[in-house]
Amino acid sequence: MRDFSQDHRWLSVNTATVRKSGGEDLPLPRIVEACVERGIRAISPWRDQVQAAGITKVAKLVRDHGLKLSGYCRGGMFPATDAQGLKAAREDNRRAVDEAAQLGAACLVLVVGGLPGALQGQPAHKDIALARNQVRDGIGELLEYARTANLPLAIEPLHPMYAADRACINTLEQALDVCDELDPYRSGSLGVAVDVYHVWWDPKLEQQIRRAGRSRLLAFHVCDWLTPTTDLLNDRGMMGDGVIDIPRIRGWVEAQGFAGFSEVEIFSTGNWWQRPHAEVLDTCIARHRTAV
Amino acid sequence: MRDFSQDHRWLSVNTATVRKSGGEDLPLPRIVEACVERGIRAISPWRDQVQAAGITKVAKLVRDHGLKLSGYCRGGMFPATDAQGLKAAREDNRRAVDEAAQLGAACLVLVVGGLPGALQGQPAHKDIALARNQVRDGIGELLEYARTANLPLAIEPLHPMYAADRACINTLEQALDVCDELDPYRSGSLGVAVDVYHVWWDPKLEQQIRRAGRSRLLAFHVCDWLTPTTDLLNDRGMMGDGVIDIPRIRGWVEAQGFAGFSEVEIFSTGNWWQRPHAEVLDTCIARHRTAV
Numbered sequence: 001m002r003d004f005s006q007d008h009r010w011l012s013v014n015t016a017t018v019r020k021s022g023g024e025d026l027p028l029p030r031i032v033e034a035c036v037e038r039g040i041r042a043i044s045p046w047r048d049q050v051q052a053a054g055i056t057k058v059a060k061l062v063r064d065h066g067l068k069l070s071g072y073c074r075g076g077m078f079p080a081t082d083a084q085g086l087k088a089a090r091e092d093n094r095r096a097v098d099e100a101a102q103l104g105a106a107c108l109v110l111v112v113g114g115l116p117g118a119l120q121g122q123p124a125h126k127d128i129a130l131a132r133n134q135v136r137d138g139i140g141e142l143l144e145y146a147r148t149a150n151l152p153l154a155i156e157p158l159h160p161m162y163a164a165d166r167a168c169i170n171t172l173e174q175a176l177d178v179c180d181e182l183d184p185y186r187s188g189s190l191g192v193a194v195d196v197y198h199v200w201w202d203p204k205l206e207q208q209i210r211r212a213g214r215s216r217l218l219a220f221h222v223c224d225w226l227t228p229t230t231d232l233l234n235d236r237g238m239m240g241d242g243v244i245d246i247p248r249i250r251g252w253v254e255a256q257g258f259a260g261f262s263e264v265e266i267f268s269t270g271n272w273w274q275r276p277h278a279e280v281l282d283t284c285i286a287r288h289r290t291a292v
Numbered sequence: 293m294r295d296f297s298q299d300h301r302w303l304s305v306n307t308a309t310v311r312k313s314g315g316e317d318l319p320l321p322r323i324v325e326a327c328v329e330r331g332i333r334a335i336s337p338w339r340d341q342v343q344a345a346g347i348t349k350v351a352k353l354v355r356d357h358g359l360k361l362s363g364y365c366r367g368g369m370f371p372a373t374d375a376q377g378l379k380a381a382r383e384d385n386r387r388a389v390d391e392a393a394q395l396g397a398a399c400l401v402l403v404v405g406g407l408p409g410a411l412q413g414q415p416a417h418k419d420i421a422l423a424r425n426q427v428r429d430g431i432g433e434l435l436e437y438a439r440t441a442n443l444p445l446a447i448e449p450l451h452p453m454y455a456a457d458r459a460c461i462n463t464l465e466q467a468l469d470v471c472d473e474l475d476p477y478r479s480g481s482l483g484v485a486v487d488v489y490h491v492w493w494d495p496k497l498e499q500q501i502r503r504a505g506r507s508r509l510l511a512f513h514v515c516d517w518l519t520p521t522t523d524l525l526n527d528r529g530m531m532g533d534g535v536i537d538i539p540r541i542r543g544w545v546e547a548q549g550f551a552g553f554s555e556v557e558i559f560s561t562g563n564w565w566q567r568p569h570a571e572v573l574d575t576c577i578a579r580h581r582t583a584v
Contacts, residue, residue, distance in 0.1 A: 115535055118519045126537040132495065161453045163493035164519050164535045174495045201455035203424065203466045227410045227456050232521055243407055243456045245418040 001247075001254045004262070004292055011288040012042035012070035013281065014221065014265035015049055021277035028053040031277070032061050038281055042068035042261045044219075047096060050103070059103055070261040071154065071193065071219045072096070072105035076167070077113035078138030079131040081124045085116065086134065090141060097146045106260070107154040107218045108146065109193050110139065111167050118165035131168045139190070140182045147189050154218040155179065156193040159201075161232055172199055172208040179216055186215040194253060195221035195265065197236055200244040206252050214257035222246055222292055223266045234269040238283055240291030250292060262292050293539075293546045296554070296584055303580045304334035304362035305573065306513065306557035307341055313569035320345040323569070324353050330573055334360035334553045336511075339388060342395070351395055362553040363446065363485065363511045364388070364397035368459070369405035370430030371423040373416045377408065378426065382433060389438050398552070399446040399510045400438065401485050402431065403459050410457035423460045431482070432474045439481050446510040447471065448485040451493075453524050464491055464500040471508055478507040486545060487513035487557065489528055492536040498544050506549035514538055514584055515558045526561040530575055532583030542584060554584050 004010060015031050028049040035043055043062075050058050062069065075096040080086045100108040112135040115123040139153065146153050157175045158167035169175050175192045183190040192212055199205055209217070224242030229235050239246055250262065264284045266272050272280050296302060307323050320341040327335055335354075342350050354361065367388040372378045392400040404427040407415040431445065438445050447467040450459035461467050467484045475482040484504055491497055501509070516534030521527050531538055542554065556576045558564055564572050 115519075118535060121519055123519055123535050126535050128493070128535075128537070159452060160493040161451065161521070161524075164517055168493075170493055170495070201420070201452040201460075201462055203462070225456055227407075227413055227415055229453070229524055232453075232524065243410060243415050243418050243420075245420075 001251050002259070005289050008039065008285045008288050009041060010261050011040055011285060012044055012068070012261035012263040013040055013284060014044040014073065014263050016046055016073070017264055017266045017272065017284065018277040018280050019046070019049065020273035023274050026277055028058060029061060032065065032067065034277055034281055036065045036067070038285060040281070040285070042070045042263075044069060044071040044073055044109075044263050044265070045103070046073045047099065050099065055099055055102060062103060068261070069103055069105035070263045071107050071109045072100035072103060074109045074111045075142065075153070076111040079113045079116050079134040079168070081116045086138070089138060093138070093142050094145050097142065097149050097151050101149040101151045105151070107152040107191070107193070109219065110153055110155050111158060112139070112155065112169050114163060114165045114168045123164065128163065128168050135168060136178055136181065139178060143182055143190055152188060152218055153190050154193040155191070156195060157198055159198040171202055171204070172212065173204055176208060176211055176216065188215055191216035191218035193219035193221060196244050196246055196249050197221070197223050197225060200225060200249065205249065209252045209256060212256065217253055217256055217258040219263060220250065220253050220258060220260065221263045221265045223264060231269065234267040236266045236268055238266060238272065239264070239287040246292050262288065264288070293543050294551070297581050300331065300577045300580050301333060302553050303332055303577060304336055304360070304553035304555040305332055305576060306336040306365065306555050308338055308365070309556055309558045309564070309576065310569040310572050311338070311341065312565035315566050318569055320350060321353060324357065324359065326569055326573055328357045328359070330577060332573070332577070334362045334555075336361060336363040336365055336401075336555050336557070337395070338365045339391065342391065347391055347394060354395060360553070361395055361397035362555045363399050363401045364392035364395060366401045366403045367434065367445070368402040371405045371408050371426040371460070373408045378430070381430060385430070385434050386437050389434065389441050389443050393441040393443045397443070399444040399483070399485070401511065402445055402447050403450060404431070404447065404461050406455060406457045406460045415456065420455065420460050427460060428470055428473065431470060435474055435482055444480060444510055445482050446485040447483070448487060449490055451490040463494055463496070464504065465496055468500060468503055468508065480507055483508035483510035485511035485513060488536050488538055488541050489513070489515050489517060492517060492541065497541070501544045501548060504548065509545055509548055509550045511555060512542065512545050512550060512552065513555045513557045515556060523561065526559040528558045528560055530558060530564065531556070531579040538584050554580065556580070
């Protein structure tokens, strides 16, 4: 297992973590600048942030600074109630692949979606098996396209508390079942993003990380699970402030040969998004060394 | 599958559902009275409610009204940081078995506990594997005692969002692994409580219900998953108001020969606990017929 205690060369910052600074929106170019100042070598930006800044400008910034992109957030949201909705998702996901390729991202992270309309509080139906079939079909189709762009797709199993509205792939085992079905020969074009927040509770986690192996482990995300957790979406903790044994999980992942970045992804309405981004980034660096 | 649309003879009310009426505590004897008035044939009371009313009085009330107890809530909370803590849990669980037997409950529901101290916001460690071992050992020990009282133990897998603080058994598969280890010959003394709120998201749910079979299916609990869910603990929905396909899950359970009560268990700080209990119980009866 790599020693992270001496430096932060394997730290990546998911830009959602500093999406706000002191409660105010922080534009992506300023996030990039603040990361570069601190010797952070990689980021993982969100599409809306890239769009707001302009992708050409972001691509140039990334290139000029020699930044790596540990991932691009995000594709997915496949399920829909009709052919038009499925088509819209397909087209949007192809654009996401193009953007990720243009930015030189290591992978496109897929948050696959749940019941159509649920995120807007109006679920169109209760058939999660149907949603899961649409997800599998959608990934299969996107995979063809992503291969032509040489852009790996990383399925991110989301915590079961998001099954209805954000992602109906909820365990690593389930994600790997999809990988095995769609990419049986482990081409490297399809794998998983392991985010400790979503999977730490899983009694089969070690076993399934082993099953994934190096070829399927495309990204490793960290933050922490707070007790109590006061909000289902935006109450993630800084590494070390919660109950997740992050080094143990990283050990399992690295035992498979994973040697990529450890990407910090924190959504935190009540705490970190209220603080100055400089403090947040400095804390990420410190905790990367001590708690990851 | 049984037809629930014509009557509510298979409805049981978990008394937490009407623990408050109009925001005020409602004592168990009044809950019993309100259930009996409505022809509700079964309840599942909580220990604190029984204790507040006095167990002798509750036992007499239950007997006089010919009420069934679909379960008794709850034993568990096995993990601890030292021998004294483990002993305290053991003794408390034996008392819970005695109470359940005295009340004639069909089973003692086990909410097994998570990381010691986490429920109080001060987790003593991050070793969920250790907690899980303590849970298995604790259930094994309690099982010996419960057998002498002829009182089945029902392990309730809790939603993964409770893994840290309430229960580190989080899937039906995991619960059944424990059952198979501790009671390999399916004696009937150890099984599971399937609460749709906790397990609806699980892609392996149907498969694991089949694995459980009639001998392990000791209780079936219903409520609904709301979108959005605004509180991790106390924002459960009334059947029909959320995204869970309850009849489908009940169909899987009944296909195994389960023919017991369907127990409504709703914790709802913001909604149902604020309403008069008469309205809540009448709604439970109506939804039992239309949405379960």
